[in-house]
Amino acid sequence: MFIMQGMGKKPRRPRRAFTPEFKAKIVEVCQRGDRTFSQVAKDFDLTETAVRDWVKQADVDAGVRTDGLTSVEREELAALRRENRRLREDVDILNLRPLSSRRRPGERVPVHRGGESAAQREREAFL
Structure with missing residues (x-):
């Protein structure tokens, strides 16, 4: 059974x-219509899939x-x-930033609200 695995496969x-x-x-040779994709691929030592993809992309671009997407859209x-x-990597890096040494996890951050006294803000910050 293992002997058969390597037989018939091209490198x-x-x-x-x-x-x-x-x-x-x-693409031009293929669009002339005098040869099949398979013949063109064999003549130029290409895969038939590559030839078909190039012709399809040329048709989409034209x-x-x-x-499908045009070449400009693909780029x-x-x-x-x-x-x-x-940008995702940048966000991941920013999320790894250590917490400030003055705050503990879960501790509320004091926020300045215009018109409030400093004493009132301090009371609310530690509630």
Whole structure:
């Protein structure tokens, strides 16, 4: 049973990066219609999924399809998610700030209310 697990599996290919120009060329070849996605993928040593995704994204960017985010919207969403993550980290850091050494946990903080006397504020603060 364990012998069969390794059979038939291809080794995992390292992640590759492609230029926007190369992707545009692949999309153009696919949109001509003389070759299938599978043929284009084999000819250029790509995965069929990558080719399909590039064509779909090009269609969304061109307004042909409306079932996804445009490239500009994707970039904006990524930037907003980065900012949101950074702000959450900032809030977490602020929440870790130690309590003031002059106050004990649960002790009421005196608040100045305009027009009240100092003695009255002190009485209310310690109630």
